[in-house]
Amino acid sequence: MSELRDGYITGTGAFLPGAPVSNDQMEEHLGRVAGRDSLFGKKALRWNGVESRHYAMAPDGSVSHSNAQMCALAVGAALERAGLAPRDLGMLAAATTQGDLLAPGHAAQVHAELGGGPMEIASFQSVCGSSLMAAKAAWLNVRAGEHDVTAACAGEFSSRWFRPSFYEGTALVDAKGRIRAEADFLRFTLSDGAGGVVIEAKPRPGALKINFIDIISLADRYDPCMWAGATVEDRTDPLAFWAKAGPRAAHEAGAIALLQDFELLKRVIRAWVGVYLEKVDQGRIVPADVDHCLVHYSAKSLRAEIVSLLEDTAGMIPQEKWFSVLREVGNVGSASIWLMLDRLMRSGQVKPGQKILCVVPESGRALVGFMMLEAV
Amino acid sequence: MSDVADTLRKLTIVFTEFEGRLEQTPLIRKLTRGRFELADYHAFLVQLRQQVKEGALWMSRAASNIDDQHLELRSLLMRHAVTEHRDFRLLEADYVASGGELSVIQSGEKNIGSEALSAWMYHQASQANPFGLLGAMWIIEGLGSIKAQEWGRRVKETLALPDEAVRFLLYHGENDVEHIEEFKSMLAMVLPDEAAAKRIVRTAEVTARLYALQIEEILQ
Secondary structure: OOOEEEEEEEEEEEEEOOEEEEEEHHHHHHHOHOOOOOOOHHHHHHOOOOOOOOOOOOOOOOOOOOHHHHHHHHHHHHHHHOOOOOOHHOOEEEEEEEOOOOOOOHHHHHHHHHOOOOOOEEEOOOOOOOOOHHHHHHHHHHHHHOOOEEEEEEEHHHHHHHHHOOOOOOEEOOOOOOOOHHHHHHOEEEEEEEEEEEEEEOOOOOOEEEEEEEEEOOOOOOOOOOEEEOOOOOOHHHHHHHHHOOOOHHHOOOOOOEEEHHHHHHHHHHHHHHHHHHHHHHHOEEEEEEHHHOOOHHHHHHHHHHHHHHHOOOOOOHHHEOOOOOOOOOOOOOHHHHHHHHHHHHHHOOOOOOOOEEEEEEOOOOOEEEEEEEOO | OOOHHHHHHHHHHHHHHHHHHOOOHHHHHHHHOOOOOOOHHHHHHHHHHHHHHHHHHHHHHHHHOOOOHHHHHHHHHHHHHHOOOOHHHHHHHHHHHOOOOOHHHHOOOOHHHHHHHHHHHHHOOOOOOOOOOHHHHHHHHHHHHHHHHHHHHHHHHHOOOOHHHHHHHHHOOHHHHHHHHHHHHHHHHHHHOHHHHHHHHHHHHHHHHHHHHHHHHHHH
């Protein structure tokens, strides 16, 4: 077998639908569940630090872009940045939490929108970490010599899940019209958009060499923490998921909406820290060598104890090296890491030789991914 | 790789691994999934009592094996032992307040994990300058400061118990920050020292595994 090649990100692209929606406008935009103001919305916004976001669905329910269309636009932008066109792609890897269709896979829908002729595709469905799963496939395809040019993209169209009709008349809303916290928090946390990268075997000026992509799942230890398809109570019983009751009854039981367990999240955050420190301990990540740290999690929302724990264990990357667009563009799930990388690359802050660490925690079922990039 | 930050990092990794292992035990699965029953709580208290009762005793033994060069650490261990040596009474009171018979918890026997953990602790405490036990304290006190309240709230909520029946879990643990600060100062009393650092981490690993075995054995 011939040797593995290096792979370089030669272009990044992002797409955000419509005009930014501020915190004051967002509840009006998504719609009020049972006509009531949210009980947890302000708390969620304080916690996640988001001040503005984009939605592909208008207040009247009309849709400006599908998830796949947003992804195709992001890949198109990344290709243009690399000086290439869709026909140059050998392979497209697409990621999302929830695609436009239940089947076929997201990559088929993105390819259909993008064009570019026959190519290899791969679909990755998880939560935020699906972005790096797709990136790893696209990178390894280049590394193995299967293709010279590949693309990885990730997109989310979360807002369509946040319409009041997804909750009203279900067990998620009580007789007084109060929505369960597990459902309400996410409405104020997630929003829409897409991002992507082009990966090639040859560097170009301004390219980023991919040093490694490590993805670690702890799903054997932790129960689902962010999920859709089961009620809060039944989420650990594989035989009681939505299909058992059928779509209509499952919706009424509150098994269709996106839900988050915040108690479990605290434990999962500690598990992420453990995995990160293990990477530091092994010398895989050297905090002092990192010039830009992209975490799709705000430093603000990490509890002070965790920041001081990272400092005590020589694992902290100084906050001035953290780069984030979470506040401006919102948490766009799997797309967030590409939105951040695209903005960083356009900021002119990255100098040759610098290292960029991307950290993608996924609360779905306790997964965390790391990608180390080095500017050429 | 033997200063305080490096050791604390390795210990943090051991603790998070331990937490993940605990999460998978049948007892904690029942607790986190809302299927915890009173009998589970009682069985849990019986084993915790074994651990807590022995804890102050092995700490005293460890203190008696610390030499004159480390008097400050010896004082600290002795103070810890004094603070904790009556805590098993609190567990007995929780047991009774939640409807159990005092004689049952008092005559409770160690399960296989508790036996192994206890034997291991006394064995370690019997060595000259048993600094490795700092690793054991990291695990056991980490449970107190990080897990106990979380478990206590869940027990109280699931079983609809009054605070008086969950006092040990709810109120025993000190807060995270103080716990880590004190622990750092204890590490600084014996580090940097490569052999001691290695021993501390190894003792934490073994203690974590045996502690998890104790929890695993509660519901087999």
